[in-house]
Amino acid sequence: MPRQATGRKKEAILDAAVVEIASHGYHGTTVAMIARRAGVADGTIYLYFAGKEEILVSLFDRAMDRFTERGTDELAGLDDPVARLMRIIDLHLELVGGDRDLAIITQVELRHSLHFLDQLSRARVGGYLQAIAGVIAEGQAAGVWRRDLEPMFLAKAVFGVLDEMATDWVLSRRNTRLAARGDAVTRFVMGALRPTA
Amino acid sequence: MPRQATGRKKEAILDAAVVEIASHGYHGTTVAMIARRAGVADGTIYLYFAGKEEILVSLFDRAMDRFTERGTDELAGLDDPVARLMRIIDLHLELVGGDRDLAIITQVELRHSLHFLDQLSRARVGGYLQAIAGVIAEGQAAGVWRRDLEPMFLAKAVFGVLDEMATDWVLSRRNTRLAARGDAVTRFVMGALRPTA
Amino acid sequence: MPRQATGRKKEAILDAAVVEIASHGYHGTTVAMIARRAGVADGTIYLYFAGKEEILVSLFDRAMDRFTERGTDELAGLDDPVARLMRIIDLHLELVGGDRDLAIITQVELRHSLHFLDQLSRARVGGYLQAIAGVIAEGQAAGVWRRDLEPMFLAKAVFGVLDEMATDWVLSRRNTRLAARGDAVTRFVMGALRPTA
Amino acid sequence: MPRQATGRKKEAILDAAVVEIASHGYHGTTVAMIARRAGVADGTIYLYFAGKEEILVSLFDRAMDRFTERGTDELAGLDDPVARLMRIIDLHLELVGGDRDLAIITQVELRHSLHFLDQLSRARVGGYLQAIAGVIAEGQAAGVWRRDLEPMFLAKAVFGVLDEMATDWVLSRRNTRLAARGDAVTRFVMGALRPTA
DNA sequence: AATGAATGAGGCTTCATTCAT
DNA sequence: TATGAATGAAGCCTCATTCAT
Numbered sequence: 001m002p003r004q005a006t007g008r009k010k011e012a013i014l015d016a017a018v019v020e021i022a023s024h025g026y027h028g029t030t031v032a033m034i035a036r037r038a039g040v041a042d043g044t045i046y047l048y049f050a051g052k053e054e055i056l057v058s059l060f061d062r063a064m065d066r067f068t069e070r071g072t073d074e075l076a077g078l079d080d081p082v083a084r085l086m087r088i089i090d091l092h093l094e095l096v097g098g099d100r101d102l103a104i105i106t107q108v109e110l111r112h113s114l115h116f117l118d119q120l121s122r123a124r125v126g127g128y129l130q131a132i133a134g135v136i137a138e139g140q141a142a143g144v145w146r147r148d149l150e151p152m153f154l155a156k157a158v159f160g161v162l163d164e165m166a167t168d169w170v171l172s173r174r175n176t177r178l179a180a181r182g183d184a185v186t187r188f189v190m191g192a193l194r195p196t197a
Numbered sequence: 198m199p200r201q202a203t204g205r206k207k208e209a210i211l212d213a214a215v216v217e218i219a220s221h222g223y224h225g226t227t228v229a230m231i232a233r234r235a236g237v238a239d240g241t242i243y244l245y246f247a248g249k250e251e252i253l254v255s256l257f258d259r260a261m262d263r264f265t266e267r268g269t270d271e272l273a274g275l276d277d278p279v280a281r282l283m284r285i286i287d288l289h290l291e292l293v294g295g296d297r298d299l300a301i302i303t304q305v306e307l308r309h310s311l312h313f314l315d316q317l318s319r320a321r322v323g324g325y326l327q328a329i330a331g332v333i334a335e336g337q338a339a340g341v342w343r344r345d346l347e348p349m350f351l352a353k354a355v356f357g358v359l360d361e362m363a364t365d366w367v368l369s370r371r372n373t374r375l376a377a378r379g380d381a382v383t384r385f386v387m388g389a390l391r392p393t394a
Numbered sequence: 395m396p397r398q399a400t401g402r403k404k405e406a407i408l409d410a411a412v413v414e415i416a417s418h419g420y421h422g423t424t425v426a427m428i429a430r431r432a433g434v435a436d437g438t439i440y441l442y443f444a445g446k447e448e449i450l451v452s453l454f455d456r457a458m459d460r461f462t463e464r465g466t467d468e469l470a471g472l473d474d475p476v477a478r479l480m481r482i483i484d485l486h487l488e489l490v491g492g493d494r495d496l497a498i499i500t501q502v503e504l505r506h507s508l509h510f511l512d513q514l515s516r517a518r519v520g521g522y523l524q525a526i527a528g529v530i531a532e533g534q535a536a537g538v539w540r541r542d543l544e545p546m547f548l549a550k551a552v553f554g555v556l557d558e559m560a561t562d563w564v565l566s567r568r569n570t571r572l573a574a575r576g577d578a579v580t581r582f583v584m585g586a587l588r589p590t591a
Numbered sequence: 592m593p594r595q596a597t598g599r600k601k602e603a604i605l606d607a608a609v610v611e612i613a614s615h616g617y618h619g620t621t622v623a624m625i626a627r628r629a630g631v632a633d634g635t636i637y638l639y640f641a642g643k644e645e646i647l648v649s650l651f652d653r654a655m656d657r658f659t660e661r662g663t664d665e666l667a668g669l670d671d672p673v674a675r676l677m678r679i680i681d682l683h684l685e686l687v688g689g690d691r692d693l694a695i696i697t698q699v700e701l702r703h704s705l706h707f708l709d710q711l712s713r714a715r716v717g718g719y720l721q722a723i724a725g726v727i728a729e730g731q732a733a734g735v736w737r738r739d740l741e742p743m744f745l746a747k748a749v750f751g752v753l754d755e756m757a758t759d760w761v762l763s764r765r766n767t768r769l770a771a772r773g774d775a776v777t778r779f780v781m782g783a784l785r786p787t788a
Numbered sequence: 789a790a791t792g793a794a795t796g797a798g799g800c801t802t803c804a805t806t807c808a809t
Numbered sequence: 810t811a812t813g814a815a816t817g818a819a820g821c822c823t824c825a826t827t828c829a830t
Contacts, residue, residue: 009814025310027224031800041816043802052800104311112309113222114301118368146388149381157385160361161354168353171315184346188354191343192389206789227824238791240827249825403793419704421618424820435795440822498705506703507616508695512762540782543775550759551752551779558751565709578740582748585737586783600810622804623813632812634806643804 010048013038014062017055022101026056026109057120060110063102064124067095071131081139082190088132089162089189090182096166097178107167129155136193145193158189207245210235211259214252219298223253223306250313257307260299261321264292268328278336279387285329286359286386287379293363294375304364326352333390342390355386404442407432408456411449416495420450420503451514454504457496458518461489465525475533476584482526483556483583484576490560491572501561523549530587539587552583601639604629605653608646613692617647617700644707651701654693655715658686662722672730673781679723680753680780681773687757688769698758720746727784736784749780 016038020029031052035042049055074091078084096103111117133155139145145154165185169178213234217226228249232239246252271288275281293300308314330352336342342351362382366375410432414423425446429436443449468485472478490497505511527549533539539548559579563572607628611620622643626633640646665682669675687694702708724746730736736745756776760769 022311025312028310030798042800043817044815046801047814108308108311108314111305113225114219114305114367115222117305117364121368149385153378153381154385156361156365157358157382160357160359162357164353164357164360167314170311171318181350184350185354187393188346188351188389191391191393192385194388194391196384196388228826229824232792239825240792241790243826244789416705419706422704425822426820436821437796437823438794441793446821502702502705502708505699507619508613508699508761509616511699511758515762543779547772547775548779550755551776554751554753554755555748556751558747558754561708562747564705565712575744578744579748581787582740582745582783585785585787586779588782588785590778590782621802626813633804634813635811637805638810 009038009040009044013040013045013048013055014059017059018099018101018105021056021059021109022104026112053116056105056110056116059102059105060120060124063106064128067128070095081135081142082144084135085132085139085158085189085193086186088135089158089186090179092162093165093182093185094179097169100170103166103170103178107163107170125159129159132158139193143195146195148196154193157192161185161188206235206237206241210237210242210245210252211256214256215296215298215302218253218256218306219301223309253302253307253313254317256299256302257317257321260303261325264325267292278332278339279341281332282329282336282355282386283383285332286355286383287376289359290362290379290382291376294366297367300363300367300375304360304367322356326356329355336390340392343392345393351390354389358382358385403432403434403438407434407439407442407449408453411453412493412495412499415450415453415503416498420506447510450499450504450510453496453499454514454518457500458522461522464489475529475536476538478529479526479533479552479583479587480580482529483552483580484573486556487559487576487579488573491563494564497560497564497572501557501564519553523553526552533587537589540589542590548587551586555579555582600629600631600635604631604636604639604646605650608650609690609692609696612647612650612700613695617703647696647701647707648711650693650696651711651715654697655719658719661686672726672733673735675726676723676730676749676780677777679726680749680777681770683753684756684773684776685770688760691761694757694761694769698754698761716750720750723749730784734786737786739787745784748783752776752779 013034016036017029017034020033020037024033031045032042034055035045038045045055049058071088071091074087075084078087096106110120129152133151136145136154136158137151140147140151162185165181166178169176169181210231214226214231217230217234221230228242229239231252232242235242242252246255268285268288271284272281275284293303307317326349330348333342333351333355334348337344337348359382362378363375366373366378407428410430411423411428414427414431418427425439426436428449429439432439439449443452465482465485468481469478472481490500504514523546527545530539530548530552531545534541534545556579559575560572563570563575604625608620608625611624611628615624622636623633625646626636629636636646640649662679662682665678666675669678687697701711720743724742727736727745727749728742731738731742753776756772757769760767760772
């Protein structure tokens with residue numbers, strides 16, 4: 001079987017998993033449900049994933065890869081820390097808000113156990129936070145942002161705001177766009193980073 | 198059996214549940230584990246709770262009741278919105294940070310499914326957010342805080358920061374106190390709420 | 395539930411297991427088959443046994459316990475090594491031949507894997523061999539049996555003969571009694587133990 | 592493909608099966624394990640064998656063929672029943688003891704189910720027992736061995752001794768040679784066959 | 789109110805076998 | 810002949826819940 005097709009099947013399984021897990025939750029979704037939606041046999045799942053949990057991990061990895069790839073592209077031409085952070089905020093909301101099913105997973109299902117959350121957090125979110133902290137440190141060095149708080153603390157605070165907006169959006173039944181909150185978040189964050197008098 | 202004793206047994210079950218769920222996760226904890234630690238028979242659990250999930254709900258309710266009770270007391274004498282918000286921030290971190298097992302549950306386990314999170318969020322967190330929004334609205338009315346952003350949006354942003362700090366603390370293995378971050382959070386939030394130039 | 399009844403249920407499961415395993419083999423028997431025949435739910439099996447394999451081990455243990463108990467009784471009054479060994483031979487064939495289903499298990503199913511056979515062999519058969527070797531050593535000391543071969547070697551040889559007769563009987567479809575071979579085996583063994591010229 | 596090569600691949604599969612089954616047991620060995628070790632694809636196995644069980648049968652057949660071939664050669668020049676039986680004993684121990692992996696299979700894995708053992712027993716072991724019985728009958732006719740026991744019974748007894756020694760050797764972790772027991776077995780058997788007084 | 793033995797539905801996973809290439 | 814991805818039946822086991830005592 002050509003590699004192309006192999007990749008397709010794995011993708012199909014992940015796509016099916018996103019939909020099923022988003023509507024039934026991780027524990028409420030059976031491997032059989034995912035297989036059925038993906039159009040493969042139950043056993044086929046195990047040709048691509050070591051077990052049910054690995055599907056969830058792969059889901060997150062795939063999402064983070066796309067996130068990172070997109071982020072790298074979008075931030076490529078921006079040197080100004082302010083512009084970079086604004087872009088990060090918009091991008092975060094745009095990407096998370098772009099796929100409600102996936103958002104349900106990242107905002108809710110991926111946090112279903114301490115062990116799991118810890119694993120993900122260290123692996124990928126840690127890098128994301130450091131990237132944000134780096135941008136903030138640049139802005140501090142340039143004198144545009146307050147220096148009385150640590151860059152990593154500020155990065156976590158910013159992430160907390162973004163994450164809460166995302167979770168709130170996921171829980172809201174209204175048909176709003178998450179990205180629409182970008183302007184408010186940006187204004188909040190920029191206000192928070194202003195140097196103190 | 199006198200009510201007092203009945204209450205005691207229910208409390209014992211909840212106490213046991215906190216410990217077990219904190220170390221094994223909600224899905225990794227069996228009703229039998231909770232019963233054993235509580236010193237009751239498996240069947241006894243069902244005299245006090247409709248099912249396993251209701252234990253989790255009750256856990257959250259009990260925590261929120263204590264939270265609310267403590268909050269009401271502490272905020273009783275404070276009229277100034279700034280002082281009230283500062284008190285809320287400290288209290289949030291102090292209460293969540295006061296019991297690591299409980300914190301694991303509120304920051305991780307309670308978010309194990311969309312349905313569940315939604316339910317809790319509407320029931321109790323919504324009220325908490327409105328309380329914060331109320332304080333912020335007062336400050337805005339008094340002219341000490343920016344008015345270009347909605348009180349509820351700002352409340353969510355503040356909650357996001359607090360929540361992220363709590364989750365980060367839960368995931369960190371280091372033996373720090375969550376309340377120690379109160380000062381930084383306060384400075385961040387106060388900076389963010391300053392009126393725009 | 396009274397202990398009596400508890401014991402009864404465990405016995406019922408073991409009895410059911412003997413029948414099922416004897417006709418379908420260990421790997422051909424499902425836990426559900428045993429449960430059905432025992433008249434209990436599948437899950438009940440796990441209240442009494444840690445897993446499927448433990449049923450097999452328990453089966454063997456129970457058989458060996460009865461074997462040992464009966465042997466101890468029967469040999470109690472016999473001091474003469476010759477009489478003792480003759481009794482052992484008859485008893486072995488009588489007990490193994492007394493329950494064809496159980497014999498199928500001891501002669502065939504219990505030997506289904508190296509790991510398993512090794513485990514059983516060390517645990518219980520070893521003791522049996524030593525008991526036989528002890529009797530033989532007595533006879534050697536008394537001068538009635540050959541001394542040019544080690545007691546343990548002779549015990550294994552005698553066991554080999556008994557075991558082969560048992561296996562042969564199990565495999566034979568004819569409706570013979572295993573104990574009927576006692577006389578021939580005794581004559582063979584006694585001939586083999588005669589002192590060399 | 593020339594026959595030679597075809598034969599080679601089949602041999603490779605059997606060789607691989609011996610190693611895998613010896614270390615993991617018949618049920619613990621998957622067709623995929625055998626294929627990998629043999630350096631062929633899973634599906635290729637089915638070009639040479641009807642199924643997994645046929646591999647085990649073929650393994651036994653190949654071993655018996657070699658056994659028989661060697662036996663025929665070695666016994667060719669021997670007319671004396673005593674010499675023939677002594678040669679059989681040594682050969683049995685030598686051949687079984689010559690390949691520990693194969694011995695594990697013949698002594699343990701081949702006996703994994705009544706149905707299977709029965710099948711093998713009738714097909715090949717029966718012939719072996721009859722050959723031994725024939726030698727014994729000759730000895731009886733020549734007057735060197737006891738006549739009060741049937742040749743087939745005696746053949747089974749002798750086989751039982753050899754089989755027990757082989758199984759004992761397989762289970763013993765010590766690095767002994769099985770053939771080293773040939774002398775003791777011979778002495779035991781010859782003693783057993785001596786005419787009764 | 790309390791017990792805890794019993795239930796039985798249902799899930800994850802394995803693996804012998806097939807078949808399109 | 811050879812491949813190996815795909816299949817899907819089937820099994821062991823868990824565990825929330827019940828109910829006779």
